[in-house]
Amino acid sequence: MTKMLASVRSRQEAEIALQAGADIIDLKEPSRGALGAVDMRDIAEIVAFVNGRRLTSAASGDLPMEPDVVRAKVDELAATGVDFIKIGFLPSDYLTDCAKGLAGIAANRKLVAVLFADYVYPENVIDVFAEAGFHGVMIDTADKTKGRLLQHMSTDRIGTFVADCHARGLTAGLAGSLEAPDVPRLLAYNPDFIGFRGALCDNLVRDAEINRDAALKIRALIPEEQPAGTQSRVDYKLLAARGYFPDASELGLGTDKIFVRDFVLPVEIGAYSFEHGKTQRMRFDVTADVLRVTRNPEDMRHVVSYDLIMDGIRSLVARGHIELVETLAEQIAAFVLENPRVTNVVVRAEKLELGPGGVGVIIERKQDRQHAARSGDRAGTHAAEHRGRGAVPS
Numbered sequence: 466m467t468k469m470l471a472s473v474r475s476r477q478e479a480e481i482a483l484q485a486g487a488d489i490i491d492l493k494e495p496s497r498g499a500l501g502a503v504d505m506r507d508i509a510e511i512v513a514f515v516n517g518r519r520l521t522s523a524a525s526g527d528l529p530m531e532p533d534v535v536r537a538k539v540d541e542l543a544a545t546g547v548d549f550i551k552i553g554f555l556p557s558d559y560l561t562d563c564a565k566g567l568a569g570i571a572a573n574r575k576l577v578a579v580l581f582a583d584y585v586y587p588e589n590v591i592d593v594f595a596e597a598g599f600h601g602v603m604i605d606t607a608d609k610t611k612g613r614l615l616q617h618m619s620t621d622r623i624g625t626f627v628a629d630c631h632a633r634g635l636t637a638g639l640a641g642s643l644e645a646p647d648v649p650r651l652l653a654y655n656p657d658f659i660g661f662r663g664a665l666c667d668n669l670v671r672d673a674e675i676n677r678d679a680a681l682k683i684r685a686l687i688p689e690e691q692p693a694g695t696q697s698r699v700d701y702k703l704l705a706a707r708g709y710f711p712d713a714s715e716l717g718l719g720t721d722k723i724f725v726r727d728f729v730l731p732v733e734i735g736a737y738s739f740e741h742g743k744t745q746r747m748r749f750d751v752t753a754d755v756l757r758v759t760r761n762p763e764d765m766r767h768v769v770s771y772d773l774i775m776d777g778i779r780s781l782v783a784r785g786h787i788e789l790v791e792t793l794a795e796q797i798a799a800f801v802l803e804n805p806r807v808t809n810v811v812v813r814a815e816k817l818e819l820g821p822g823g824v825g826v827i828i829e830r831k832q833d834r835q836h837a838a839r840s841g842d843r844a845g846t847h848a849a850e851h852r853g854r855g856a857v858p859s
């Protein structure tokens with residue numbers, strides 16, 4: 466289950482987050498930086514106010530990578546009774562020492578290491594926290610003026626991050642100036658929690674007060690059902706279980722078309738030797754017929770996000786050299802059809818650098834409704850089939 470974490474700075478804000486249904490009340494002072502700490506006295510007051518009705522966490526503040534300083538601050542926070550302590554780790558020669566220095570506290574308290582998507586870390590950084598006994602790792606952004614998490618990290622890398630954490634027994638969290646349309650894209654990767662501050666405030670201004678309606682809007686996008694366990698990066702069965710797809714009773718509403726047009730990416734593709742070891746630009750046009758869920762679409766649960774289509778194409782292309790445009794077009798069609806709301810898809814895949822104009826292929830593929838109905842599990846059937854064939858980006 467993916468939990469909603471709401472960062473609050475005061476008891477009043479904690480009350481709004483609690484009433485809006487946030488799962489984790491995170492204590493953070495946004496005006497003091499990405500991981501600004503709330504004053505100790507206020508933390509104690511807010512933890513007492515929440516009084517076990519929700520999980521609580523507290524940010525450590527933007528600390529220098531000095532083991533003694535970090536340990537002293539975490540010790541102090543541990544005494545407040547918060548359930549989780551979030552500690553920011555900057556790339557540094559002392560990162561490992563700082564993590565190891567917390568192993569003693571980690572034996573008794575749940576520590577969550579916060580890494581920043583706008584910095585570069587050594588490849589084995591998650592191992593460092595697993596070895597030090599941390600409870601989890603989360604990705605956030607350090608500079609809140611420089612874009613959302615998904616502008617720093619592809620969904621494919623996010624999927625890898627979550628899977629790497631889970632493989633090491635760590636919980637995985639995601640945050641970073643997230644907005645409502647980001648939620649279904651991130652939910653598909655099954656993080657343990659998704660964190661918000663700006664999106665809960667008026668006009669996305671994270672230093673402003675939390676707004677109840679904004680918090681309710683985000684809460685509605687993270688339904689609280691218990692998902693089935695999943696192997697896949699993008700799990701449409703999971704999204705279906707969370708209310709992102711229609712019930713059979715709603716199918717009478719017909720379909721709409723969503724499209725991605727003129728989506729250009731560098732791709733390693735081609736059967737000729739001169740096409741190997743380099744990229745060439747390709748343009749993709751995808752049109753999908755999508756079952757309508759409601760007459761009044763109001764939030765991301767009611768739509769099939771075109772972002773999911775673009776994320777899928779990026780992931781497929783990132784897997785390495787592809788011999789044929791036809792192969793890639795089939796993979797894209799299969800990926801889009803994994804979404805049980807898609808009844809039909811047309812994929813146009815075009816190489817842009819081989820002739821005076823484009824060259825490529827247009828294919829049209831349909832959802833195998835009969836097969837899906839036979840299985841009695843419309844939402845999961847195609848995902849399972851394509852996963853088996855390796856069509857899901859991995």
Ligand SMILES: O=C[C@H](O)COP(=O)(O)O
Pocket residue numbers: 470471472491493605606609640641642643660661662663664671
């Ligand atoms: O822990 C999560 C953060 O508070 C997210 O803050 P943000 O949404 O303003 O980036």
